[in-house]
Every structure is written in structure tokens, then in C-alpha cells.
Amino acid sequence: MTELLEPEAPVRRPIPLQAPQLPRWAPPVALFLSLAAAGLVGLLLGWGPAGIAVVAWVLFLVGFTGWAQAIEGRRKAVDRMFATLIWSTFVIAMVPLVSVTWEVVSKGHGIIGADFFANDMRGVLGETNIVTGEPGGIKHALVGTLMITLTATAMAVPVGVMAAIYLVEYGKRTRFARTITFLVDVMTGIPSIVAGLFAFSLLTLIFGAAYRSGFGGSVALAVIMVPIVVRATEEMLKLVPDELREASYALGVPKWRTIVKVVLPTAFGGIATGVTLAVARVAGETAPLLIIAGSTTVANWNVFEGRMMTLPVFIYSSVTTGGKYAAEQEARAWGAALVLVVIVMSLNLLARLLGKIFSPKTGR
């Protein structure tokens, strides 16, 4: 045996257990090289930063993939190419999102101050009121957004929550329940402007062609809110364990008290989250309000009478009106946009917080 093996030993080469790999510093070096090359050529030929970035990206994609191909083989090269592409989508996607945030904050924060919240736009030409000399502000828009959103919430939440209770507790798998589930799906897809047209058609048919009021806006917003509330509540009610309901029934508690005292409190956190998210969604709606709530320059607290200004419509009309004072109007629009974004973001954070605080403690 040993005689047979002896002569083979010198011929056998050690098989490498690891395929050759690019070193860990390869990606940053390749990125630096392609940036440097593109920057050099770009500066010589006078391209803008965007052009340099695009060329650097192409250089990196081709160069790095080629390098990997030469050392690691085709499959690893493809892997690295797609990793590059996927991380690139991340960078590309971040550009507009960061830009929106940055522009809103940087252009909007300058005008924010006590006057901006305390004044409306009556008699304001350019920067200040022609009579009092006070700077123009968004009080009327804040009032409108608050009143219209509150009214819409007051209409949408009871309907939405009760409908979800029907779907989960009463109408399981009946034809009526399935129809409602389907219709809620349809309602989710209603374009907001169509909701506005609906409110307009309904209310002008009843009150006459010239009817404009905040209430119309609330009706449209409620149409948008209801499906969101139903969906959120439905999901939450389904999560409530049946044991809780059965325990309650076993104690002789009637069904409606079980729902009110056991099911709803358990699901409260999720429902509150869903409602808050729905409020945040409609607080930023513009199109329906533009159609039915109109616009005005003074604060109007009465939802049922007279036109109402809202923050989104204020932003829209400030920017699109143009004219002699376009610059001042645009500055106010950015300020209002910042306020609106802060309101909506706070509502979203509040929704998360509510969800955390009231999350059902099922002990699981």
C-alpha cells in the first residue's frame, strides 16, 4: 500500500478551500477611483455635479463588476453588480425624499412666528396688511383645517367603527358583510377629487348651485376616511382572542356589553392608531376642499355656513395665483407647507405612540 501511494504524493496539488475573493477594501477603493476619474474628466470638460455623479456611477458599476469578474468569477460578479444596483436604488430614492424635507424646512422656517399663526389674510397685499401693517398669516387656514377635519372625524369614526363591528361580530360571512367588505375596498380607491365631486353634487342638489361650505369638505373627507377606519378597526377586532369573548359570554354578559366592555377596550390601541392615521391622511387633502369648501381670507369658525380656507388650499392658491406679490405668496406657502408637514408628522408619531401605549396585553 505504501509503495503505491508514495509516487503519487508529489503530483497532488493542494486544492484551495477558498475561491479567490476581493479584499474588504475593494468597494470603497473602486468607488473612490471612479469618483476621482469622473470628477477629473468632468471638471476638465465642465460638467455639472449631476453629470459627474452619473458618469462615476457607470464607471463604478462597470469597473467594479469587471474587477470581480476577473478575480472571483462570473457568479460573484453578477452578485456584486446587483448589490450595487440595489443600493443605487436606495440612493436614488433618497435624493427626492431628502430634497423635499430639506426644501420645506429651509424655505419654510423663516416666516414662522407668532404673527404667522395669529393673523389671517384679510386686506393683506404683499407682505403686510394695508391698514394695520401686520404681516399676513395662516390663522384662517388653521381654523378651517381644524374644523373641517374634526367634523369629518365626527362623521367617519362612528360609522367606520360600527361597520367594522358589524363585519367582525355580527355579519360573519353573510352576503351583506361580503358586499360591504368589497365596497370598502372600492372606497379606498376613490380618487379624492371624485369624493369632492360627490360632496359637491350632493350638496348643490340640496342647497342650490352656489352652495359652498366647510361641511361639504367634511362630507368628502369622511368618504375618504371611512374605509381607512373600517380597515384598521376590522384588523384589530379580528386580533381580539375569541377566548375573551367566550369568557364574557360564559359569565352571562350579553353580546353588546361584551363588545363594548371587552372587545373594544382590548382593541382600543389599534383603533386609535387607525383613526389618527386617517386624520393625518385627510388633514393634507386638497382637491375636495378646493371644490366644495372654496377659499377665503378670513377665519370662519362655522362649518355650515360660508367658505372656509384650509392649509392645503392655502398653499395651492398662494403658489398658483402669481401676480405682483408672487414672491411673498410663495414664502407664505412654504411656511404653511412646513406647518402642515409638522402637523401630519406629529399625528403619525402620535398614532405610533397610541399603538404602543394601548397595545393589548394578552400576556403572549
Add this chain to the structure above:
Amino acid sequence: MTDTTTDQPPRLDDSGSRATRAGDSIFSGLASAAGLTILLALAGVALFLVIEGAPAFTASGESAYGKDNIVVYVWPLLYGTLLAAVLAMVIVTPLAVGLALVISHYAPRRVGTYLGYLIDLLAAVPSVVYGLWGRVVLAPALLPLYLWLSDNLGWIPFFDGGESGPTHGRTIFTAGIVLAVMALPIVTAICREVFIQTPRIHEEAALALGATKWEMIRMTVFPYARSGVISAVLLGLGRALGETMAVAMVLSGAGIITIDLIGTQNPSTIAANIALNFGNASGSKINTLIFSGLVLFVVSFAVNFVGRWIASRGEVKG
């Protein structure tokens, strides 16, 4: 039945019975009424749009904004709506899939979670803010790109730019980009959800067989997530179709049909057209606009319906 306890009637429905039953029936009645309200509301939406839109069928001349009939008026708007929305989806699909993969598979888990939160927050930014950004910031920034495109790639009909070339950035292409930015968070969120739900055991099996990360994603994640991604894109498309304010603020539209994406004259969209013209409209022109809204409703309903259908089919299969 020989049980002696039958002497005493079961005390299940005793003194409280009437109140209990009344409470139950009131409560269930309320719940059903809420369901009925939803049904009526949606029927109302359709009914009132039809009532107010129907007179526009015979509209011509003045009431159809100078067009011969309603079809000639609505068709270019519908074309613009579809063009902008499809453009947005062409841009957003690869970005959203990539971004969702970063969150679900490429980034470290903790970073991925926070990225997910961030994207969800961005979905909440109101459309009017995106419109403001698109009009004031993005459109001027894109004009050099359009000039470059029409100079160098002008032979492609999409980048023709018209006779005098692009003169402003408020084109249908810009509108498509703004719509894409707005749809990105929603589409990404749904894609992420389905990517995360890929069975871990499939992924690990692929890796154990020596697949690279990309091969693992291609072989296990994509086949599993296909229907989810398609329905995400369709739902995003539904959103983009109905989006009003961003387009109304960004696009400088005229009711024309062209495949030139960066020209001075652009097709407008139904929703933006309603928002821009409703304030000045009166009488039969309002009927015309409401009719175009009805068309938009039908189209976006169809898209959403197909999206949900595909999603539910995927659920059954998964």
C-alpha cells in the same frame, strides 16, 4: 328528559332578558346601519356623479370647452392621466423593488427597521407639499436635463421637445417623476411586506446550496413575491391615476395628445383639469367636469379591482 331539574326553568334568560335583548338588538341594529351607510354612501357617489354627469353626454361647443363632443374633450385628458401614471410606475417599480430589498435583505436588520419607519412617514407627506416642491424646486432643476435630452436624444420621439425645444420644466415627465416620488413609499411598503414573508427556510436552503445572495433572492424571494409586487404596482397606479394636486401644480397642461414627454405643450390629466377649471366653471361646464370625474372613477376602480384581485389570488396560493 327525565332530569329533575326541568322543574325549575333554566335561569339563563331571566329578569335581565328583556333589557339584554333590547340592548343587543339596538346595538346590532346600529352596527348594521353603519354598514348600510357605507353601502348608501358608495351608491350615492356613483348615483350623484351619474346624475350630474349625464347631461354632459350631449354637450358640445361651449359646454364641452369648445370641443365637438364629450368624447373629444375627455379622451386627451384620459390619455394624459394614463400617460403620467404609467410613466410614474415605470420609474417607481425598479426603485421600489430595490428599496424594499435594501430594507428587507441588504441593510442590517436594525437599520432596515428604521428605514421602514422613515419610508412610512414619508408616505404621510401631503400631496400638495409634493406639488409645491415639484413646481418650485424640481421643475427648474430638470430643465437642463430636458435641454440635453432634446439636443442629444431628440431622435427618440419621447424626447423630441417640439420645434423650439423645451422652454420650461413643467412637463408631463416632471409630473410623472413627482407622482413616482409620491407613490414610492406606498409601493415600497407593500413590496417590503411580501419580501419579508418569504419563508426563511427557502432562503437558507438556497444559501446552503451555495447560491450567492442575488441568486438566493432571484430563486426564493422573487417567485414568492411576484403577485404581491404586481398588486403593489397596480395599487400605486390607482393612487397615481387619482392624484390631483401634485399634477395640477406641476404640469402646465393643454388638452392635447402627444408622446413627446418634455415638450412645451403637454397633455393634462383628468383630476388636475377638474381642479384647475372647477373654480371658474358654471352651468353645463360643471356637468362636463363631473362627467370626466366619473370616467376617472371608473378607470381607477378597475385598476384597484385588478390589483386587489391579484393580491387575494396570491394570498390563497401562498
